[in-house]
Amino acid sequence: MELEVRFKPSERALSTLNQGPAWDLMQKVKQEPKYDTVNRPLGLIDLSGALNTLMTGWVDMVAWTLCDQGDAVLYFTPNFYMLDFDLTARAAVLPVPISTAGIDDPFGDSAIPFLADRLDLALQDTHNRGIRCSALFVCNPANPPKVAAIVLKHSVHSLFGLLLVAYTSSLMRYTLFQTSEMTTTPPLCDERAEKSVHVLYSLSKDFNMVGLRMGFFVTRNSAVRDAALSLQPQLVQDYLVQYRHGLREAYKSATRALEQCQIPFTRANAGLFVFIDLSQWIVYFDGSDQATTAEQQLSNWLIEHGVFLNAGEFAGSEKPGQFRLVFTRDRSVVEIAIRRIRSAIDKLGQ
Known part of the structure; x- marks a missing residue:
């Protein structure tokens, strides 16, 4: 015990343990049984964010x-x-x-x-x-x-x-x-500077693959570029064609389901998510609990009905009731999640 006191974490490290209601919500979600088509069809579907670190x-x-x-x-x-x-x-x-x-x-x-x-x-x-x-x-x-x-x-x-x-x-x-x-x-x-300026960037998030450690090197220095000619950029282009097609079809599937379920959303032409607008249902929560807002209460309601979405207030949205829905999971799973959202908000008016 004495050693634990003497060699405790820094105050800076300890401060990262308290990240507020969003962090608490994520910890709660971790304890929920996860959706599996065969073994756990009633499990929680997490559409809160892309899989990346x-x-x-x-x-x-x-x-x-x-x-x-x-x-x-x-x-x-x-x-x-x-x-x-x-x-x-x-x-x-x-x-x-x-x-x-x-x-x-x-x-x-x-x-x-x-x-x-x-x-x-x-x-x-x-x-x-x-x-x-x-x-x-x-x-x-x-x-x-x-x-x-x-x-x-x-x-x-x-x-x-x-x-x-x-x-x-x-x-x-x-x-x-x-x-x-x-x-x-x-x-x-x-x-004057472009020959000595090089750019590196990562695509882990763009491809929605947590294990993907792919980086790109961009340069206008011909000598440096010549040294990298062994790369096969056509492979990347071929993959991008397939990737964009899959992303487009996933978006069409998700937005079609949102329209069928009459859930308002903001359209997109790029990225991995859309913001859905649940502001008309947030009125069922008064936010009287000092520890949580009405939007957080609605988020908990959705979790109880099998869907986890990232609340807009945690992403800087000023309008209550905005939730981020990542549509790049399996299309059938996303459609199930959207139907669950519709079912959950319908129960609020009963």
């Missing part, structure tokens, strides 16, 4: 490498649960969310001036508080090339020095399953 480490590494303690990192919301934790647990940066609430089609062309204005305001606020802004973190459902274009072409790029743009999570082009124009990523450096 690699990007958590990358987010931590980027924050640690680019930022000093106390620096600000800006990001648009909603995004994904645990982003703020991944940024702050080790690097101790200041997360600064930028809301996209009230903007129609936040990442379309028409939204550029509104996003730029909100980015300006966030930068001005951090500057007025004497806080250095080190990075703008862009991830799905944002469109990284579109937001990068805003940063590099709009005046915010020169307001307070260099604003670094970190592309993480999903690379939208590889998960684009609907016909849509994608903004070409603008150059991040001038011609």
Whole structure:
């Protein structure tokens, strides 16, 4: 016992054990029997997130490498649960969310001036508080090339020095399953530097495979590129064709089921999930329990009826009742989960 007291974990490590209601909910879900078509057909179906772990480490590494303690990192919301934790647990940066609430089609062309204005305001606020802004973190459902274009072409790029743009999570082009124009990523450096700038990124999350440790190397240095010619990029292209087809069919299947069950949702043309809108059913929960909100109570109600979804409030959504539904599991399982959601919300009105 004395040794345990003397060699206890650091306060920093202990603080990570208390991650609030979202973490508690995830721990609860771990105890629930999991769905299995044959052995456990009534088990819980988890559509809360993609199966990946690699990007958590990358987010931590980027924050640690680019930022000093106390620096600000800006990001648009909603995004994904645990982003703020991944940024702050080790690097101790200041997360600064930028809301996209009230903007129609936040990442379309028409939204550029509104996003730029909100980015300006966030930068001005951090500057007025004497806080250095080190990075703008862009991830799905944002469109990284579109937001990068805003940063590099709009005046915010020169307001307070260099604003670094970190592309993480999903690379939208590889998960684009609907016909849509994608903004070409603008150059991040001038011609004098491009020969010595190389880019590495991971696709663990894009392919929804937790064990996939695949990385890509991008360079404009011909000597370095020649050394890598033994790679077979056609294999990657062939796989992308199959992957996008499967993703498109999974999306069609999920959205068809959502429409049949009359569950509102926000359409997507890339990525692995959609946000469903259960706001009209959140009124059945008053949030009177000080430990939980009405949205968390609705989330628990869904768990009791066999479905776990990531609540929007844990992903920065300002409108109560938004839930993230990952549609890239087996299509029949996703359809069962959607029918369970419909059944669960129908029981609220009885």
